[in-house]
Amino acid sequence: MSKRVSIPTTLANRALAGNAEAQFELAELYMQSEHDDDIELAEEWALKAAENGHVEAMYWLGEGYTVYAKELRQEQPDESKSHFELAYYWLSKANILKHPAATLELAGYFRRGDVIEKDIEKSVKLVKQAAEWGDVQAMRDLACIYEHGLGVDIDEDKADYWHDKSQTNHQ
Template identity: 80%
Template structure:
């Protein structure tokens, strides 16, 4: 049986005092465990942090629920749908706080039509927003979108622009 995580009392006290940063740190600590009870605690603390406005916790939850929903899609469609809804909710909250990676992940919901109506134009707008916020993967995606006319007219200049932006951001 896997060992439980030992959490510093000072961190727990801060988290219990509604410190969102401490709540998210606890979530991350618990997530390192392989013990099922710790994994449950990780989600609970991440939810508290997100509800207290911690944008990274919002993204973390949104991404986690999305990954789980994709994994469950063939096994249990109802559970998958419920997790897609949670993922969409938290990614939308993080997007409102201008979190670049959450914005890019949210674009996928509109591209695929997960629990919302498929809207390629909205997806491209969100990818653009994420790129403008500095998300390198979004820059690469935009270059590809413009090169291959995916939901937009082909535009070599825009494709080259986003290629160069991505390359510069990586250096």
């Protein structure tokens, strides 16, 4: 049996008092455990933090639900769909708060058509938004989109611009 996570009392008290930062920190601590009860507590505390407006918790939930939904897709399609819906919800909330990585992940939903109608134009718009907000992977993706004409006209100048920008921001 795996060892449970040890939680500092001051952190627990701040989280219980409604401090979103502490709630998310608690979620991250619980996630380090391999104990099933701790993993459930990680999700519960991340949800509390997200509901209290913690944008990183929103992204963390959206990313986690996306990964889990993809794992379930073949064996449990209904369960997978509900996790994709939860992921889409939290990624959308984080996008509204201008979280670049969440916006890039959300673009994938429009590209693939996961629980929403496939919309390549919206997907490209979200990738561009994430790139403009500083997400280096989005910059690389946008360079590729323009280089290969994926949902847009091929534009070598824009491809070069985003490629160069990704290189300068990566360093």
